[in-house]
Amino acid sequence: VVRRGDLSEMGVGAVLYKGESFVQAVEQGGWTPQRQRAFLKHYGRLLRRALLSELGCRFGSGALRGLSDYLRALEQGRSPPAGGVAGQLLELACDTWQAICLEIFKAEGNTIMQYARYREKCVGEGRPPMPFESFLWNLVRLKLRQQLPRHRELFVPQVIPPEEEEGPWEEDVAIEGAPEVALADEVDLYWEGLLRCGEVDPEELERRLRLRERKEHLLCWACCALKRKLPLRQRENLLAFIAFFISQRGPERPREPLPQREELSLEKLVGRYLRWEEDVCRIFRKSMRKDRVLAQIREELLRSPYRDLVGGEA
C-alpha cells in the first residue's frame, strides 16, 4: 500500500504537476504524456548525468571525449570521425535510455511504486531509506549493466560482462573506492561536512580527533558544537566564518569567480584566500561581522571541558 504522506516526505511527492504529485498521478490515473514530460523535465537531467557518469566509470573519460566529438559532428551535419567506439557508445546510451524509460513509465510495478515498497521495507526494518534520486541512479546502473552484453563490440572478448539477472537491486549502492580515500587530516572530513550543512556530531569528533593536541581539531569541534545550538538564521554567519577559515590555506590559486553559496566545499575554497568584506559577504549576499562569530566560538570553548586550552580556568 502506498501512503501518500510518506512519499511526499521523501521528495517524490514534492514534485508537482498541476497541483498533483507524481505519486498521486501514478496511483490514480497512471502515466499520461503530460505527466511523463513533467517527470522527465524534473528528473531527466539527473538520469542523463547518471548515465554519462556510469559510461565514464566504465569506459573512461577518453571514450566520453570521443562521444562528445561524435555528437558535435552529428549536430553540425558533418560526417562523424571514423574509427573509435563513439557510435557504439551512443547506441548503448540510447538502448539504456529506452530501457530506463520503459521501466519508469510502465503501468504496473513502475519505479515509483518500487521505491514506495522499498521505503516501507526500510521503515519496517528500522533503517533509513536512500533518497529517490539515488534509487533512480541505481536503476540507471542496472539498466546499463543489462545492456552491456548486447554491445559486445565495446569490449575485448575476455572482459565481456555476463548478463545480469533481474533481482533486488535497491541495495546496490556501494561505490568502490570512496572509503579508501586518504585525507591529509581526518578533520577535513568534518570541515567538508560543515560546509555542506551536514549533521556533524561533536561527540564523534571527540572520539576521532585529537582535540587536546591540535588547535584546528578543537576549532572544528567548537564549530560543530556551536552549530547545534545556534538558531537557523545565525548558522549562516558561522558557515561564512568556516568558509573564510578554510580558504586561508594551501597554495594560492589564480583568481576565479567566487563560488556560489550552495557549492561551498573544500575543493572550491582551499587556496582562495578570501577577504571577509569583499568576498565572503558577497558569497552570502549580506553584511556580517566576523568578530561576533569569533566571540560565539570563544564562549563555546570557554563553556567546554577544553577551556584551559584557550586561556580559561581548568
Place this chain on the structure above:
Amino acid sequence: MEIERFVEEAQREAQQRRLVSAHPAEEALWAYVGGQLPERARWRIGAHLGSCLSCAGKAEAFRKQLAELDPLLQARLPVPPLIAPRPWWERLGVPILKEELEKLLRPRRLAQHALAYALGSLALFGLNLLLNELFAPPPSPLSSPAPPPTWWPYVVGVWGGVVGVHLLLVLWARRRR
C-alpha cells in the same frame, strides 16, 4: 589566549598538511561529480579534493565533460513511447470502439444480439399493431383506405440506439480505468 590568536594557530596547523598518498578510484570521482555518493563518501572525497590538486583537476575536467555532453546527448536520446504524439482517432477512443465492435461480431455475441433483435422486433411489432388499433382514425367514406402500418424503422432505430449506448458506456468505462 585571545580567540584571534587561537584561530591563527589553528590556521598555521592547517597549512602544515602532509601530502596524501591514496587517491579515489576514477569510478568514485565520476560518482562524486554526478552527485550520487552517500553523504559520508561525498564528504570524504570532497575533503580529499581540497588537498589533492591532481584529483581536483580530474574532477573539474569530468564536470566540464558532463556539462558539455548533456545537451548533445539529450538531442539524440529516443523519446519515450507514450510521449510521442498519438493520432487524433486514438485520442478520441476509436481503437477502443473498434475492439468492442470486433467483440460484438463474434458468433456467440452475434447470436445473442440476433435473438434479442428478434424478440425486440416481435415486441415492437405487437406494440405497433396495438398502437395502430388504438390511435387509428375512424373510417371515412370520403378518404382512401389507410396505408399498412410501418413498424420496421422503430425496430432498427431502437436496436441501433441500444448498441450505441452500450458502446458509449464501454468507452467511458475503459477510459476511466
